[in-house]
Amino acid sequence: MVSTAASLPVSTHDDAALELPDGSHRERVPVLIFEHPAQMARQVARRIANLIEERQAVGKNVVLGLPTGSTPIGVYEELVRMHREQGLDFSNVITFNLDEYYPMKPDSLQSYHRFMHEHFFDHVNIPKENIHIPRGDLPREEVEAYCLQYEHAITKAGGLDLVLLGIGRSGHIGFNEPGSGPETRTRLVVLDEITRKDAASDFFGEENVPREAITMGVGTILDAREIILMATGEHKASIVRRAVEEEPNRRVTASFLQRHRDATFYVDRAAAGELTRIKTPWLVREVTWTPELAKRAVIWLSEKLGKAILHLEAADFYRNHLQGLVHAYGNVDDLCRQVFEDLRRRIRYPESLPRKERIIVFSPHPDDDVISMGGMLDKLVRNENEVTVAYMTNGSVAVFDADVRRMLRFVEMSLPALGFNDEAGREAFRKTKERYLRFLKNKKPGEVDLEPIQQLKAYIRYAEAVAAIEVMGLDERHARFLDMPFYKTGTVRKAPIGEADVQVVLELLREIRPSHVFVAGDLSDPHGTHRMCYRAIQLALERYNQPADLPDGEAKDAPQNGTASKGKKKEKAGPSRPAAERPLVWLYRGAWQEWEIDKTDIFIPLSKADLDRKIEAIFKHESQKDRAMFPGAYDEREFWERAKDRNRETAAALNRLGLPEFYAAEAFVTTYEMP
Template structure:
């Protein structure tokens, strides 16, 4: 049985002025995005009710994107279940692409209707969204009129903001200053890369947008900036801890008297008080916090853990840690042994157990835990790989044409003759005609969506065959939330949870492997994680006396567990890693040029897996632990965190 982390999360004393001394704007940190969304929604609800009591309208500035969706869903729930009245609300959206028709799939007009306005009782005349369908000569006057509408409404009471990886708020890109007002802007390269998945390719992303200016935002009586996910952590630190500057437009929020930054734990990860809290204040030195500090010091100095000396700790603000242990040698030996015991060799892994590997997309299993999957099979475990979504939206149209051409060329060998051949050719021509006139981002015909799903399914089976499994070990759950035909997905619903629960009931697993890298740009990993968590909670309620399955959280496609976070390290030889890469290569539709590789990593997925696994092993080696060719890392728990 592998080592299971039973150590509680490090206990911090309540944040003090000393601890937040590097933060130039108030910051609130939440354990997860759901808690953050509820807190913001409650704050907005209180503002609406306060303005109603005063006989005034509540004027809100609203963003789009994946980050505020949780807030919008909570506001909708309050309206439906608690009777929160929005009839006194006036809204001004921050931005819109240009050019952009309001009915386009990527339009922020459509986004706001589908995700908020269609579900609330805000009077239509109170809703304002910048128009992206103007003639060029109309834009300047329109932008001035938009500013005038805000003034006529009494100014913005509250602006809710996200933050781009470039540091933009709204579409105020690097170079924007606090004097700017609503205007037409040219989009930054990073912004266009981040939007590429919505437009099915960066080449389809508009190069301009109309945005509310930083000056307009700063005129609001209150500002909330929210961010989630590890990929936002570096820019959040710059916006919060560095002086205001035009290269990070969000940093100008520091000059506002009533601005607050709301973060989930992941997005706060690079803040000094989160990453190295001992540098800004007192901490409670439990083992987990001590491990973080010792690993940090070892890597900072380039010295193995067991070679660290007392002077190293004293020179790096770790006096209190030294005094919490009998000696530096005892401290370093304890941390070294803690890490060493987390290295689990294949023969130490469990055998003959029931295992479900949940894979959000049809390739996450081999990308993130291909080495572990290989060892689970070798240890004669009963492994089922559950592919939660069909991945169809990530298949290029050219792949559909290629497979149709294959069937056409092989119809005689396949015995496709007579009426069957005529039906195939008729359907083939309809598909080809549609693809020939298809617009970027247009939703595929249902038959094309199914063909693309089957391409992903066939690749998934080919990949697990490398590990010694077969089609009978694969389950394609085809969860409903994903089947919109677009990048934007529906919220997790009862049907999604029921599908996962039924699989748990059928297989009664002793181990679950779940994607824990929740920063994927599409949000699919996070939504799958949510569905599994809710299904597992119901499963526990139904079987309170049954031994709970051990949950293994894996990462790899979008990020990797840091050494201080991991509970288990699985060493991989060069042959192990080569076999894992071979399995990833079976996903041919995602090879060379994936549809949605993410904006912040140009490497192919097999390269990310290789580099991250090699990197984990190299880190362990630098700390003085045994040297491996590569290693996969996992976090284990009996409850979904």
Template structure:
């Protein structure tokens, strides 16, 4: 670890700790300042502007700016914006000193999963922070050296004068840095044992949970709270529950992020998705006056129905008054009128197969090779039965989610069947199989597969996808494997969406002339595959107004073409579905498709065809031990039960969708 070489040592402005304030109070329950942004990009730009302001102020004063920096997917947008500022606006980092928060142990600095490598690839290689001013905890030391290294890291921070601004992420266990449950404000930089949830969340980066280190070195909560300013950033629905705990619950050892409430200058930046569980977003009428739009009124009535355990049309005036919804009733013409309006709105959103598109051109975009049947298998079968021309476009090959043992099984089948398939083929196939198996055996834990193995894993996913849609009445001719370039890194970390990705989608739209698009609408990690696929589709759809159409052949037998106007050829209707982890909320969905038991059984049969994801998926998620077919079953039956509880027509299961003409 290089010694600090920025400026002369400084001292903190006060010997008093910087976390003596009384808890912040806003909207009745929030104990920290929370800024909500419409999207992750806006959040990243604002956080980057805060960093730029600090750097420029320190430069003007002839001083250094000392930053605390995180890793993970959340801050990538901030780093990208800072890089842009450096390259396009001349933001100078030569007076910047950085201290990263943590690192895995054991971990070599050049390993794929090393935070040293992460910071180089995502930030330091693209800006001019002096190498001697970069500090990252080391994960490659002998066990007996770690305690001394942690103490030295604390001294380096103090010699730099303390951190001026610290950016933080938050784990789903509530940790900041790697301060797992049980951490306290007295903790300093140290070795820590990682929580089970943290290791499961990290499994995708290491290709399997068993390869995730069990320990890490991290700044302590006390070290973090010594920073003069702290900004915690969180994006995605998967972070919403823990953000609510961090903001609305009192400081406690189970969620170390709650200790930020003790800091004098800490704030939280979240996008709409990560803010969705905050009381002011989910049930704002509990903490503030509400402008009762039709959407807000519907959400409040549905909430009240759940709170009271009554169907919507059984709610009475007393229910509204006891739950402090007097003003809603007053502005809605009375309880009966309000409840009837909401009930009828929901009832009309329950549609059956004969109300779905018929004989239309449909594209189902599936980010991974199983999202189609997991998320909308019932809808897919209904569209096929209605005689639609359905194309299922698998956007990525899903190869990183295939176990090596599945490759071995398929290769052994090829080897054993060679005499049947190619009796005069010699030993070429056997030799090739043996060579690939040797490559697999030589592969180190968490190492990237060879190109050949990646292709084989992709073909495994492709054959499973075809088998699944055959259950729905489709065939291989209905499947398109787009194999989008952004995904083909061989790693869980993907490249940014590029022009080639967008063009692939645009070409498919132009070729098929689709009038209905089904798209994964998850609002999870902005750098996750679903969100990135969504971005590529969004960009392609926005360009799709002027596609070419053939008319009568022109001179010399060549087809003449003309451009259709947007008025004559409106953009296709987009149906947004959710992924394996959640369903659309009742108040947000535009369409509910009831499923019979037979419909759901067929959907589950299709999911079963994805054998490489059956029994034990490589990336099942941190909180949910159920298989994907179980999640789909439970999600669909729970949606049906929720509709039934509101007094709507009873059904066995249901899928939910949001429909838009322009993607939000």
């Protein structure tokens, strides 16, 4: 008999950190876990605002150490909102930024001076003379003296009251790369290879990333009175665990925060995923054995011992700290059979997939559809569904200039064969081509393309996308190029998701009225586009499912049950779109990561022929073949190799658990309300 599942005690306050039971004794520094990054950002912003107001009340300044990067943007946005709407006064604030690339001009696209002014300083009333950002435009012989002056300015201001930090995937804080110790101060450093790879997307290629930077030292940071480190996303989970659970060491400079008297890690659930109390809580505390936790523990034990689930025996559980699970269930054989059957039922063959229904596949970039769910897409088409593939961004910034040059020459050489023999027209084309080629030849790294060149790059991606879905039996009539506004900056950094973006998605939902939508749940892409597209779809679906969005007479109280997997639906008060008309959301992964076995709702087996067809479709994206512009750090495999390896590994993992042996498999999570 399973013990009653008690919910984890979570605060009902919207922005409160997730309160977890004990079991954090392996953590050498306090860690607060939030369900969503936005909640975390609001909480951090409120802490900063409170500190500002506390100091104002006694007529004192507050000195802040500030970072750049995608993680703190939400904090800056909330502080700006509090300034505009609540009158938060920043006139007593003095800021010192952590770092800047070297060499780097302040007005460069990648400059942290520019970043801070665009995201924060230009929108609040911090006195100009109170803003300090390391200079990356100094002659090399002046850098050492400047760093000493920066340290002196911090001391003169009274020291840092609060430092806000991010964490790099190498474990660095600021640009204190592995090897940096607690004695270090503001200085010029050589950047680690991983850091440069992570920054490659901002600079349009790793070769353009500066090899050095000026950074506050670890010792400078540790001198602050309070430290908050923020981390979001699955790709930060491993390094967060090392920084929190390992002893302080120079390999992970963030681990030195353990020595601080008032340092706290603020992380979202994804970034906390590798902490022992989250991943394997039974190793550190007594747990209430819910079916979900029991399933995870059985899979963990099976993988650890290399034994199929149905081969596990009671002694295996006792030897691996799972006696509480044995006691809760009583019969190990029954428990293992339940977990095995639960997984087996999640394997779906074509006959149990949607048939003759309306389906939208949302693809953040023009290749995510075939990379991440090419096998499923193929089966949906074969099941005679009405499939619309909606490419949310044009992907133009990921096209190399060489591809534009090649296409321009191809068009010029093809004109006679296409019947364009007018010499005046051909001469006009040649002049235009030469102008574009001159621009590309003289373009600086990261410089925004001319708008016509941006369009040409988009058309290259569009043509490849159509060629890819043709492999699956679709054609250009099934492709929608949404060209969402947030993406059209011409640079890697995008605008925030706005009302116009939500409306683009909402209008497509209203037009198609799908019964299924497929959405990228792979949120660890280095440029953040997947996460932003996810948010736009989330907001659009919330509206689509509300009474105001229903045709006249359709708004009514509706049952909340349906065909989503158990535990995925959320009760919602008041009338909403009838369950029969609310689209089932399928979250896919594959470009950057894959769903864990215990989290997957549906496995789609793929034969060798299925996987070969999927790879053929990926190959149609020729501009991304051989060398993608933004492959991300750590993983040098091409995207077709990542897809193949992940699909093969998912199948192999199922086989190791004792389930049917497939050549490959894709994994999906299903829900009626996007988390």
